Amino acid sequence: MIETRSRKQSGGSEEVIKTVQFSVLRYDPKTLPAPRVDSFNVPVTKGLTVLDGLHYIKENLDSSLAWRYSCRMGVCGSCGMFINSYPRLACNTQVLELKTDTVHLKPLPNFDIIKDLVPDLSVLFEKHRSVRPFIVRRDVSIDELPSGEFFQSVEELERYLQFTYCIKCGLCMAACPTVATDRRYLGPQPLTQAYRYDIDSRDDGSDERKEEALGSHGAFRCHFAGACSEVCPKGVDPALGIQLSKRRAFVASLGLLPKKRLAAVAPPVTSAKRREGTPDAPERTVR
Amino acid sequence: MRTRESTLWTWHLLAGAVILVLLGLHMFIMHLSGLGGSGEEDVLSYSSVMERSRALAFVIVYILLLGVALYHGLYGFRKIVFELTLSEGVERAVTVLIVLLGLALFVIGSYATITAYAM
Amino acid sequence: MPESGFRRNQLGLVGWLSGGRYGIERYAFTLHRLTGLAILAYFLLHILVGSSRMLGEETWNSVMERLDSPVFRYGEFLVYLAFAFHALNGLRLALTELGFFLGAPRQPVFPYTSSVRRQRPLFVLVMIVAAVVVVLGGYDFFFAHPVK
Numbered sequence: 001m002i003e004t005r006s007r008k009q010s011g012g013s014e015e016v017i018k019t020v021q022f023s024v025l026r027y028d029p030k031t032l033p034a035p036r037v038d039s040f041n042v043p044v045t046k047g048l049t050v051l052d053g054l055h056y057i058k059e060n061l062d063s064s065l066a067w068r069y070s071c072r073m074g075v076c077g078s079c080g081m082f083i084n085s086y087p088r089l090a091c092n093t094q095v096l097e098l099k100t101d102t103v104h105l106k107p108l109p110n111f112d113i114i115k116d117l118v119p120d121l122s123v124l125f126e127k128h129r130s131v132r133p134f135i136v137r138r139d140v141s142i143d144e145l146p147s148g149e150f151f152q153s154v155e156e157l158e159r160y161l162q163f164t165y166c167i168k169c170g171l172c173m174a175a176c177p178t179v180a181t182d183r184r185y186l187g188p189q190p191l192t193q194a195y196r197y198d199i200d201s202r203d204d205g206s207d208e209r210k211e212e213a214l215g216s217h218g219a220f221r222c223h224f225a226g227a228c229s230e231v232c233p234k235g236v237d238p239a240l241g242i243q244l245s246k247r248r249a250f251v252a253s254l255g256l257l258p259k260k261r262l263a264a265v266a267p268p269v270t271s272a273k274r275r276e277g278t279p280d281a282p283e284r285t286v287r
Numbered sequence: 288m289r290t291r292e293s294t295l296w297t298w299h300l301l302a303g304a305v306i307l308v309l310l311g312l313h314m315f316i317m318h319l320s321g322l323g324g325s326g327e328e329d330v331l332s333y334s335s336v337m338e339r340s341r342a343l344a345f346v347i348v349y350i351l352l353l354g355v356a357l358y359h360g361l362y363g364f365r366k367i368v369f370e371l372t373l374s375e376g377v378e379r380a381v382t383v384l385i386v387l388l389g390l391a392l393f394v395i396g397s398y399a400t401i402t403a404y405a406m
Numbered sequence: 407m408p409e410s411g412f413r414r415n416q417l418g419l420v421g422w423l424s425g426g427r428y429g430i431e432r433y434a435f436t437l438h439r440l441t442g443l444a445i446l447a448y449f450l451l452h453i454l455v456g457s458s459r460m461l462g463e464e465t466w467n468s469v470m471e472r473l474d475s476p477v478f479r480y481g482e483f484l485v486y487l488a489f490a491f492h493a494l495n496g497l498r499l500a501l502t503e504l505g506f507f508l509g510a511p512r513q514p515v516f517p518y519t520s521s522v523r524r525q526r527p528l529f530v531l532v533m534i535v536a537a538v539v540v541v542l543g544g545y546d547f548f549f550a551h552p553v554k
Contacts, residue, residue: 029412110416110421111415112413113412158512161511162514175428177421177435180418180421181416182369182371210290214293215290216291218292220366225428226431226432226521227429229522230428240509240520243505243508244505246296246504246505249293250297250504252289253289257288304500306493311493318542318546318547319543333463356449363446367443392453396456398460399457399458399459
């Protein structure tokens, strides 16, 4: 019964190719004085991911094991962990791809441990929030923003589009050598998002972000070790974003940064005629 | 878009570029000029040191290199210190100490250069 | 129970000193840091030694005599190695930090590429130049002016 279930999770393949040992760091700051490592044998079928393996352990071997996951398909960014000393998403990593007989699992470094493989990502979210990751305008009131569209060309979109794919999984923060020692350093994820909004033609908030993003624990604590871009599971390339924001700060320091031409708000469409029978928009739920 | 840190970092980068040229020249004179066959002369003998010290071009390059290299090196050191999660008070103290050390060494070095030029 | 140090899973200096399974640039980061510190230490000493020329020939000669030992000669060559790496890697960093050799942002389509990979040929190139600088300098150190 149990076996059938685990096979189902592995994507349908029934044949157990080999048994792999999962060495999992176990730690509960509330009850354990120090972390320990537990080992579990997991039968691996073709396509079985590390996340599937953890489910197998939880269902069959040790129900007290804790980790965080949600979507199981590389979208939500919850299951980032240190897999064989490399930050990866557990759902995005097939056990056979690792080509080892032992899978070492630890929580993402540079984050506090909540329990076992669960890192405390709230620091990341706070830092992300601190760079004001949204469109800031001074000429249009914030209430008007959601109702009007902005004009933006494809070229203007492509300047920041890559950086919008971030899923806030924290892998880049775990790989970064500066985050390893500097708890106040914003880190790759928030800095990339700061740049993403800074160069958005709709945004006018660079001056509000600069104290954080270009302050003494901002972009200049990055030394292009490049690990963040290598581990990013979505190809966001945080290192590129940070270097480009340093280039922008360099040009601004020399007083050569051209004034930003802000995208205008598109006027409401008046000439188009509404088709017969089109229902009205539902009433606003938020005011 | 300008912050104190962005200005300091910009100088750090520009200083690095200046050092690349001047220190490259310095290294060439001290370590590579002997490759052309004139390796007999010792670049570190007192007479050869003073010969360079009395040339105005060397005096200017020495003082310029001293200044930019001190800035580049000490700002680099400050970068490393700032990445250790210290309190803001300690960070400020480190900045002050580094500035004082840099100024002291700049004064010593340029005083020596000017004195040797006049000798 | 007091907050345990294990809860704070910070890599600390291990993160600086170990490049781990990441790319070569992360090792270059570590080396850039160490060579920078070494060069700075040498440079501060160098200012004082160089300044001793203003005290006359006798002082200069006695300082040079004191420094004319294999320890200082080999040590100086190590600083020269550090200089070669730091200068050339620094050139790469200055270029990449100003956005050159990184390529423009693009739609992330699997398999992803990254700016770090795109600038890697530049890294290889500057390391080759650094190697040439080291070989030329090494000739001067050990053949043109052999250690006595």
